[in-house]
Amino acid sequence: MTPEPALAPGLDDPWAAVPGQERAVAQLRASAADPVHAYLFLGPPGSGATTAARVFAGEVLAATATDEAGARRHRTLAAEDQHPDVNVVRREGASIFVGQATEIVRLASMRPVEGDRKVLILEEFHLVADATAAKLLKTVEEPPGGTVFVILAEDVPDELVTIASRCVRVEFPAITTEVVARVLEDDGLDPARAAEVAAAAHGDVDRARLLAADERFALRVAAWREVPGRLDGTGAVVARTVAELRAAIDDASAALQARHEAEVAEVEERIERYGQRGAGARRLAESHKRQLRRLRTDEVRMGLGELAHAYRDALLAAADAGADGPARAEAAAGALTAINEALDALVRNPNEELLLQALLLRLPPGR
Incomplete structure (x- = not known):
């Protein structure tokens, strides 16, 4: 979460x-x-x-x-x-x-x-x-x-x-996407933008708010959506694609780090005001580290959701693909299985690079 x-x-x-x-x-x-x-x-x-x-x-x-x-x-x-x-x-x-x-x-x-x-x-x-x-x-x-x-x-x-x-x-x-979108609208976000961000946040209000403040969010979504079309079955393309996706995830931390800077200033003021005892600053630093790790997991989960959407579309399109339909349907179904397995693996804090490389090597091209 x-x-x-x-x-x-x-x-x-x-x-x-x-x-x-x-x-x-x-x-x-x-x-x-x-x-x-x-x-x-x-x-x-x-x-x-x-x-x-x-x-x-x-x-x-x-x-x-x-x-x-x-x-x-x-x-x-x-x-x-x-x-x-x-x-x-x-x-x-x-x-x-x-x-x-x-x-x-x-x-x-x-x-x-x-x-x-x-x-x-x-x-x-x-x-x-x-x-x-x-x-x-x-x-x-x-x-x-x-x-x-x-x-x-x-x-x-x-x-x-x-x-x-x-x-x-x-x-x-x-939480439903509609509720998340309504929260974002109450925060002042345009309804169309609120609906787009809410769909990507998968029921997480705080992540939705973070994405709403992220000007590069749409670019990261587009990068994940383009992955199937880039794959050609070679390890070189997979390695290059994973490196670019991880760089985009690195970039995604900017909005959260800005929030962290503001929180540090706020908590220092509250500690002074309320006479807080204990290692408040240390607790906050530990919390920020966990949040950054969680952000990376959420970014990967969002990306896997975009991949799953692409292959679900491919599975539906296979019905109109004539003689190639059964083979395309089987490939898309296999891709969805692989994506679901990667989603399940996220809870075990896997090596991000190895997880993505292993997944993309299993995925068929999207064209």
Whole structure:
């Protein structure tokens, strides 16, 4: 999932940062003042679950504040991953292993720094190892008083079933392209441009906003669409094409890096204003590195989506291709299989260059 928008200080309704998820938001609004011990947020990347976890954490802590200024401080710091009583745990490898489970148990056992509540946000828990889940079960089921778990997952694999049964489930279905386009229009984007960007963002509002600010977005989309027509079955063309695509992905980071510079200045000001304790600048730097890695993954996913669109068109056109139709249909179907396998491989953080080269070598020319 790309990084989702943080709550801006002064925003009247913190939940406005989670568009298109009215049912989930209503459920969480009702729970924040008196939360249970554990929640499972289920949804695909970009669905708003990540942002909702921060907003919910802020609301859980804000409910204990004695005045509005204190409540606003809790909300703002939680949204920015800067609150001392909000711990975010992310996987360090391909899966969440036992070593991280030990750290989660330790964090859960610690007393809150500022009040009588703390929130542990566990990200990407659909990638949890079986032994890790077993080690965490008792802590999630019966955490120390005041500890609230928010577990984020795209689905519920076998390893997560038992933990999931101990949590309140909150569903975050994929956001529709129409909702994303409406958000962009509310931001001031022309409707035609909003529709184009929303389609490329695949239900991810924050990525859509990033693409909307990217003047070279259309050029990158065009480059991916031209790939089938460039292929001739040779490794030299594949290597050259992959090098150009990766250069375009490098270029795509410019808009995000500009946002990062602004965020650094904002967070430094907030740390000074709210007297934030802890390594706030270090956390932000780590977050920015993750966001840049995620951007590259999202760019590849977008490109693979454009390739899939081209070969789906080729599959439909094969019906009118006469004697060559069956062979063309088989080639297009094989290309779609290869693209889907590459999409599945993205979750394992593969070597980007090798993934693209291996894929393009399998794809038939688009002409």
